[in-house]
Amino acid sequence: AQPSAPDPISAPLRSLDFGQLNFLHTTDTHGWLAGHLQEPSYSADWGDYISFATRMREKAEAQGQDLLVIDTGDRVEGNGLYDSSEPKGVYLSDILRHQHIDLLTSGNHELYKKNTSEAEFFTTVPNFRGNYLASNIDIIHPTTKELVPLAPRYKKFTTKKQGIRVVAFGFLFDFTGNWNNTVVQKVSSTIKEDWFQEAIRDKEVDLFLVIGHVPVHSPEYQAIFKEIRGIRWDTPIHFFGGHQHIRDYARYDSKAFGLASGRFMETVGFASIDGLNTPKSTHLSSAVASPVFKRRYIDQNLFSYYHHTGLDEKSFPTEKGQNVSRLIAKARTDLHLDQVHGCAPHELWMSRVKYPSPSSLYTWLETQVLADSLKDERRVNVPTLAVVNTGALRFDIFPGPFTQDSTFILSPFTSGFRYLKNVPFDKAQLIVEVLNKQPQVLQASQEGSSPTTLAPPEQLAYPEDVVVDKEPVAFDQTPLSDSRKLVPGYTTEDDAGKDGDDTVHEPISFYRVPNCLQVLLNNSTETPETVDLVYIDFIEKYVVQAAKIAGLDIDVAKESDVYMPQMSLTNLILDWVKKNWKC
Numbered sequence: 410a411q412p413s414a415p416d417p418i419s420a421p422l423r424s425l426d427f428g429q430l431n432f433l434h435t436t437d438t439h440g441w442l443a444g445h446l447q448e449p450s451y452s453a454d455w456g457d458y459i460s461f462a463t464r465m466r467e468k469a470e471a472q473g474q475d476l477l478v479i480d481t482g483d484r485v486e487g488n489g490l491y492d493s494s495e496p497k498g499v500y501l502s503d504i505l506r507h508q509h510i511d512l513l514t515s516g517n518h519e520l521y522k523k524n525t526s527e528a529e530f531f532t533t534v535p536n537f538r539g540n541y542l543a544s545n546i547d548i549i550h551p552t553t554k555e556l557v558p559l560a561p562r563y564k565k566f567t568t569k570k571q572g573i574r575v576v577a578f579g580f581l582f583d584f585t586g587n588w589n590n591t592v593v594q595k596v597s598s599t600i601k602e603d604w605f606q607e608a609i610r611d612k613e614v615d616l617f618l619v620i621g622h623v624p625v626h627s628p629e630y631q632a633i634f635k636e637i638r639g640i641r642w643d644t645p646i647h648f649f650g651g652h653q654h655i656r657d658y659a660r661y662d663s664k665a666f667g668l669a670s671g672r673f674m675e676t677v678g679f680a681s682i683d684g685l686n687t688p689k690s691t692h693l694s695s696a697v698a699s700p701v702f703k704r705r706y707i708d709q710n711l712f713s714y715y716h717h718t719g720l721d722e723k724s725f726p727t728e729k730g731q732n733v734s735r736l737i738a739k740a741r742t743d744l745h746l747d748q749v750h751g752c753a754p755h756e757l758w759m760s761r762v763k764y765p766s767p768s769s770l771y772t773w774l775e776t777q778v779l780a781d782s783l784k785d786e787r788r789v790n791v792p793t794l795a796v797v798n799t800g801a802l803r804f805d806i807f808p809g810p811f812t813q814d815s816t817f818i819l820s821p822f823t824s825g826f827r828y829l830k831n832v833p834f835d836k837a838q839l840i841v842e843v844l845n846k847q848p849q850v851l852q853a854s855q856e857g858s859s860p861t862t863l864a865p866p867e868q869l870a871y872p873e874d875v876v877v878d879k880e881p882v883a884f885d886q887t888p889l890s891d892s893r894k895l896v897p898g899y900t901t902e903d904d905a906g907k908d909g910d911d912t913v914h915e916p917i918s919f920y921r922v923p924n925c926l927q928v929l930l931n932n933s934t935e936t937p938e939t940v941d942l943v944y945i946d947f948i949e950k951y952v953v954q955a956a957k958i959a960g961l962d963i964d965v966a967k968e969s970d971v972y973m974p975q976m977s978l979t980n981l982i983l984d985w986v987k988k989n990w991k992c
C-alpha cells in the first residue's frame with residue numbers, strides 16, 4: 410500500500426469458492442492505482458493487487474486449477490495519477506503494464522479524446538499484446554489514416570492447467586460520444602459479422618468468455634447471449650462487464666452468468682466455474698453435466714487480500730508488487746499529488762445525502778463555488794443561469810486536506826464553459842427542465858442499447874432512492890468472526906442473492922440527483938427577463954436538443970461563445986478551494 414494509506418479495518422469476511430477456472434476482475438479503475446488514501450476499506454494499491462493476483466494464481470495452480478485476470482476498461486480519467494501528468498497517462502500506463510492481465514478491453518473514456526485512443530493504440534494495446542480485444546472498435550491509424558481494428562476482434566486459447574478451450578470477445582457498449590478518429594460499431598450489427606458467426610460456430614470450445622465495457626444487465630449483453638445461445642445451446646458462457654460503476658451479477662440461464670466489479674479500485678471481482686467439460690474431463694467419469702458458477706466482490710484492502718490467500722504481512726507481498734507500490738509512490742511525488750491546496754471542513758457527498766442539503770456536493774458547487782466564482786469579466790452584472798451536469802463531479806470530498814490529487818478525483822475532465830446571450834429567462838429555465846426531464850437524456854436512446862446519462866453512472870442502477878434505516882443490520886450468512894460494529898460499505902443484492910460482498914458491511918443510503926444542477930446568478934431581487942445561459946461544454950449537444958424542444962429557435966453551436974476563456978470547471982473549483990478552505 411502507499412505510505413500514507415490508512416490500515417484496513419478488520420471485518421467479518423465471506424470466503425472465496427475456487428473452481429476449475431477462476432477469475433479476478435477489475436473495471437472502471439479510472440486511474441485509482443494508488444488505492445483510496447482516505448478510506449481504509451479500499452486502501453491497497455496496484456502493487457498489492459499484483460501480489461494478490463500472483464498469490465491467487467499460485468494457489469489455483471497448486472490445486473491444478475487455472476486463474477485468469479481481466480480488466481474491462483475505463484482505466485483512464487478520474488485520478489491525479491492519470492490526469493495530472495503531461496501528457497496525461499504517461500505514469501499510469503507504465504504502472505498498469507506490470508500486472509499480468511490475460512484479457513482486457515477499452516471503455517468509453519479511452520475514446521472520448523483523440524490522444525487517449527491513440528495512446529491505447531500505441532501503448533496499452535502493445536503492452537498487453539495478444540490480450541487486448543476490440544470486437545467492435547476501429548481507429549483511424551494515426552500514420553496510414555486507414556480505419557483499422559483497435560486490437561484483435563477475438564481470441565481462442567487453452568488454459569494452462571485444465572486445458573479449457575476458450576473463445577473470448579471484447580466489447581464496448583453502443584457508445585456514441587467518441588472522438589471522430591474512432592468508430593464504435595453497434596453490438597447488434599457486430600454480432601452478425603462473419604468473423605463472429607464463425608467464432609461461435611467453433612465446436613472445439615468449452616467456454617465462451619465475453620468481456621466488455623458493457624453493463625451486465627444490458628440490451629447489448631442480452632443480444633450477445635441470445636446470438637451465442639442460438640448456435641451453441643449448451644456451451645457455458647461467462648460475461649465480465651462494467652460501465653455503471655456498480656457491483657452486479659447477472660444470470661442469463663443456468664450456464665451463463667455475468668459479473669460487474671464496481672469502480673475506482675474499490676472492488677476486485679472474483680468468479681469461478683467448476684464442472685466444465687474439457688477434452689481432459691470428458692474422458693473421466695467425473696465430468697459433470699451442469700457447471701457451477703460463483704462470484705464474490707472483494708474489498709480492495711490488505712485485510713481481504715491476506716484473508717483470501719491465507720498469507721500475512723510477511724508472506725503475502727511479491728517483489729514485483731512491492732516495486733510497483735514504490736513506482737506509484739514515486740509517480741505521486743513527481744506529480745506533487747500530496748500538495749495541499751486547502752482543507753475541507755466536512756464531508757460533501759454525491760449520493761449519501763439528499764440533494765439539495767448542506768452536505769450535498771452539488772449544493773456546495775451551486776451555492777458556493779459557482780455562485781462565488783463563475784463570472785466572465787465581459788459580462789459583469791448580467792443575470793446568468795448556469796448549468797452543469799452532475800456527472801461532471803466524480804467523487805465525494807472528505808474532511809481534511811484537499812490535495813492536488815483530490816482536485817482530479819473530484820473533477821478530472823477538461824471541460825470549460827460556453828454561453829448563449831440574452832436568452833429569455835423562461836426559455837432558459839425550460840431548457841434546464843428538459844435536460845432534467847428523463848433519467849436518460851434526450852438523445853433518443855438507441856433501441857437495443859444501454860441508456861446514457863448526464864448524471865453519475867451509478868444512478869442508472871438505482872431507479873429510486875435507497876434510504877437506509879440507521880439501525881445495525883442483522884447478518885444471517887456466515888457467523889460473525891468479529892462482533893464489533895460493521896464498517897459502512899457495499900451491501901450488494903444481485904441475481905445470485907445478497908451474499909456477494911466478501912466484507913459484511915453496514916449499508917449506505919443512495920439518493921438520486923438530477924441530470925443537471927443549476928444556479929441563478931442575479932444581483933437584483935427582480936426576476937430577470939433575459940439571462941446569459943452558461944453551460945459546461947460537455948453538454949452542448951444536449952443543450953442543442955433541449956433548446957429546440959423549449960422552442961428557442963437558434964443555432965446554439967454558432968451563437969454560443971466561450972465563457973471565462975481558459976477556465977475549466979476543475980480550475981474554477983481549485984481556485985475556490987484555495988481562497989475559501991484555509992487549513
Ligand SMILES: O=c1ccn([C@@H]2O[C@H](COP(=O)(O)O)[C@@H](O)[C@H]2O)c(=O)[nH]1
Nearest residue numbers: 517652800801822862863864865866947
Ligand atoms: O468529459 C466528460 C466525460 C464524462 N462525463 C460524465 O461521465 C459519465 C460517463 O462516465 P462513465 O465513467 O463512463 O460511466 C457521463 O455520462 C457524464 O455524466 C462528463 O461529465 N464529462
